[in-house]
Amino acid sequence: MSSNSVDAGHLRAFLERIERLEEEKRAITDDIKEVFAEAKGTGYDVKIMRKIISLRRMDREKRREEEEILELYLAALGEV
Amino acid sequence: MSSNSVDAGHLRAFLERIERLEEEKRAITDDIKEVFAEAKGTGYDVKIMRKIISLRRMDREKRREEEEILELYLAALGEV
Amino acid sequence: MSSNSVDAGHLRAFLERIERLEEEKRAITDDIKEVFAEAKGTGYDVKIMRKIISLRRMDREKRREEEEILELYLAALGEV
């Protein structure tokens, strides 16, 4: 940034957009907590649930990374 | 937890609710990043923006806590 | 911490141990950078190398998490 003519009103708009989004994010975090609490109340083990979710996420990420490396390999072959 | 009669189909439903919420959360995180990127493109300094947001959040929390303590005082007065 | 009689010389010793370890860590980080640079000079694609390393690390972590969740399941069964 090198100009001091930046529009402060514009900055304020950016800040408020971010703050609104952060509030939404916090609400979702709370929702997640509630679902865990509800599951726990139904008799499920939260720790196990977290592990399952973690493993499922790792599967997805692994698949994604494998696709990425495949593309990198193909791109490298294209350069041969 | 002491029963193994828990309903696996129900567990699956909980997991999927959580995963959906986590996805929404990630989407919002991305939105926030985008707003920062846009602000940066407009010439604002992201690091400074983060500081401002952090300070504003602290202000809000401080005000909230002050209101809470005021209510506590008022409640205590009511009991006099 | 509630005592002010903490031994400042002892604190200094802790700080120095940490600082020495951090220095060792930095040295290793530099070594890693050098190996990447050497590999790059030999004609390898650093991005692909990083992806391979990342995938291999994910494999190891996945295996570890699977063992952990197995133990959690066994522990849960023990409580039936």
Next chain:
Amino acid sequence: MSSNSVDAGHLRAFLERIERLEEEKRAITDDIKEVFAEAKGTGYDVKIMRKIISLRRMDREKRREEEEILELYLAALGEV
């Protein structure tokens, strides 16, 4: 990179060197954590310790940079 004649065995050697170094790095990270834990057990505040370490690092960097600029000045003088 334009050749596909890269030696795969050589690549493997690079990857293993890096992975070994990363493991050493992780070990040191764990050592650092342990020292912090030990210090905490002795009654020190980890957060404050981190701040002190950070400040000391900044001091060292500042001094280093000042020396660098001094050398630059001296070199410039030598060219007069």
Next chain:
DNA sequence: TCAGATAAAATCGCGC
């Protein structure tokens, strides 16, 4: 109170 999960900040390497 503590470890473990999550989010934020700093750092680094790559491409233009």
Next chain:
DNA sequence: GCGCGATTTTATCTGA
């Protein structure tokens, strides 16, 4: 050489 994106590191927060 510099900004951008990815990775790593630090700090905060939550739950046991």
